[in-house]
Amino acid sequence: MSDTHSESISFVRESFLPEVPPPAAEAGPVKWLRANLFSGAVNSVMTLLALALLIYILWGFLPWLLGGNWTASNIRECREIFQGSGAGCFAVLTERWNQLLFGFSYPPSEYWRPTLSLLLLAVVIAPVLFSHLPRWLLIVTALYPFTAYWLIWGGTIFTPVMALAGVIAGYFAYRRAVERGFAVGLLAGLVVALFVWWLGGLAAASEPDSLALERVPSRDMGGFMLNMILGVVCVSLSLPIGILLALGRQSSLPIVKWICVVFIEFIRGVPLITLLFVANVVLAYFLPPGTNFDLILRVIIMITMFASAYIAEVIRGGLAALPRGQYEAADSLGLDYAQAMRLIILPQALKISIPGIVNVAVGLFKDTTLVSIISMFDLVGMIRGPILASTDWNGVYWELFGFAALLFFVVCYGISQYSQWLERKLATDHR
Numbered sequence: 001m002s003d004t005h006s007e008s009i010s011f012v013r014e015s016f017l018p019e020v021p022p023p024a025a026e027a028g029p030v031k032w033l034r035a036n037l038f039s040g041a042v043n044s045v046m047t048l049l050a051l052a053l054l055i056y057i058l059w060g061f062l063p064w065l066l067g068g069n070w071t072a073s074n075i076r077e078c079r080e081i082f083q084g085s086g087a088g089c090f091a092v093l094t095e096r097w098n099q100l101l102f103g104f105s106y107p108p109s110e111y112w113r114p115t116l117s118l119l120l121l122a123v124v125i126a127p128v129l130f131s132h133l134p135r136w137l138l139i140v141t142a143l144y145p146f147t148a149y150w151l152i153w154g155g156t157i158f159t160p161v162m163a164l165a166g167v168i169a170g171y172f173a174y175r176r177a178v179e180r181g182f183a184v185g186l187l188a189g190l191v192v193a194l195f196v197w198w199l200g201g202l203a204a205a206s207e208p209d210s211l212a213l214e215r216v217p218s219r220d221m222g223g224f225m226l227n228m229i230l231g232v233v234c235v236s237l238s239l240p241i242g243i244l245l246a247l248g249r250q251s252s253l254p255i256v257k258w259i260c261v262v263f264i265e266f267i268r269g270v271p272l273i274t275l276l277f278v279a280n281v282v283l284a285y286f287l288p289p290g291t292n293f294d295l296i297l298r299v300i301i302m303i304t305m306f307a308s309a310y311i312a313e314v315i316r317g318g319l320a321a322l323p324r325g326q327y328e329a330a331d332s333l334g335l336d337y338a339q340a341m342r343l344i345i346l347p348q349a350l351k352i353s354i355p356g357i358v359n360v361a362v363g364l365f366k367d368t369t370l371v372s373i374i375s376m377f378d379l380v381g382m383i384r385g386p387i388l389a390s391t392d393w394n395g396v397y398w399e400l401f402g403f404a405a406l407l408f409f410v411v412c413y414g415i416s417q418y419s420q421w422l423e424r425k426l427a428t429d430h431r
Contacts, residue, residue: 064088068399074392092396093403096387100403103222103377104386110214113151114225120144121232129418152221152229154213162200166193218296222377224407229296230378231365231411234303238364239357241304242311247341249316260312267309273370275302280374299371307364314356318349351426358419362412379404 037047068088072078078089093100102111124144127137146160170193178185221229248260267275279298322345330340350357372381383400387393393400 064398070094075395078396088399089396090399092387092393092399096382096393099223099382099386100379100400101223102225103220104382105220106216106222106225107214107220110154110216113154113213117148117151118228120147129422150213152216152225153218154215157211159200163197166196166200169193169196218294221296223382224379224404226296226371226376226378227365227368227408228411230300230303230368230371233300234307234368235361235364237300237304238307238311238360241308243315243346245308245312246315246319249312250319263305264309264312267305268313272303272306272367273373275306276370276374278302295376299374299376303364303368307360310360311357314353314360315349317356318351318353319345321352322348351423354419354423354426358415362415365411365415366408379407 038044063085064087067085068090069078069081070090071094072081072089072091073095075089075092078091082089098108098111102114106114121144124137124141127133127135127141143164146164149163150157150160170189173192174185174189176185177188245260245264248256249264251257251260276299279302280295283293283298326344326348327340330344335343369378369380371378372384375381377385383404387400388396
């Protein structure tokens with residue numbers, strides 16, 4: 001009886017047991033490895049095969065990279081030093097870095113100008129990319145194109161000042177005339193801006209070179225600097241033009257709609273290299289004799305047209321993805337077309353279109369290397385032309401093209417990472 005009674009007595013603990021760490025297999029790196037790399041037989045085999053392939057690649061790559069020479073004056077000295085060991089001849093980068101970055105003819109004493117322009121770009125683009133920064137910084141961003149032009153091309157500072165004055169005058173003319181219609185306001189702003197620029201051109205011809213930098217013609221620009229100029233300018237211009245084309249394609253005005261449709265379908269049906277040949281050769285036949293139309297400007301126009309057509313289709317997809325209720329909501333609030341697009345429709349469509357826009361931007365930046373086919377010495381053009389054509393470095397391929405791939409990878413990877421951060425920031429589905 002007493003045994004039965006003692007077994008029925010319950011025990012109530014009056015204090016908590018001290019915490020103990022989880023088992024080693026259920027926390028930290030071990031858990032991550034088990035969950036992601038060795039979660040099953042198939043995954044384990046694939047992980048081991050991938051590790052074997054990685055070790056095999058590094059086994060041949062690291063001696064080439066770490067054992068390379070950086071001081072030889074030509075490829076023959078590299079071969080004498082290596083004695084067939086297969087290490088990299090990176091001395092070509094130390095000997096020709098200035099040509100790879102700035103081109104063959106850009107004055108060495110003026111390298112600080114494109115370098116300063118690139119540093120300023122990293123500063124002024126921040127207010128555009130990050131919304132938490134003060135909005136007044138956008139004024140500095142708006143001044144950057146004129147400053148960068150003066151730094152890179154040189155000449156008197158009066159030229160970019162008058163260009164800025166033309167933009168400001170055109171903007172105020174647009175604001176005054178837009179009440180009579182968007183097209184009227186746009187035409188008025190364009191006419192006023194062109195008139196101010198024409199006056200500025202006449203004044204610049206007689207203006208003394210106050211605050212003048214050494215002029216550098218476009219034919220002297222090359223290297224990675226040329227790729228950056230084309231990429232930044234064309235991406236910046238193609239996005240607003242692409243938005244206008246996408247809206248025009250959905251317009252209820254037949255003439256506007258069909259102009260946009262024909263432009264988009266024609267440009268998307270033509271290879272970029274064809275447009276570059278048009279810019280280099282054919283376009284000159286349509287200009288008056290003796291006209292000096294800058295080649296870089298012609299290439300910028302063609303690449304911008306090409307990218308704008310693709311961005312227009314990406315944004316049109318974002319507009320089509322919005323439910324009809326969003327348009328009806330804008331109408332119920334009494335918003336006109338411009339207000340509805342600016343406040344309701346475009347913000348949502350652009351958020352949906354971020355991956356496609358970034359894809360076009362990355363592809364466009366890489367396609368700037370195609371200008372080497374029309375005898376413009378960008379980074380790839382410098383490698384294929386003056387550097388590999390010289391007897392000193394003929395045969396050094398992996399080092400040069402690997403350096404080019406690294407530069408393009410850094411820029412494109414940065415764009416990709418920013419787009420992913422922006423998508424997470426703008427996410428509203430709380431997944």
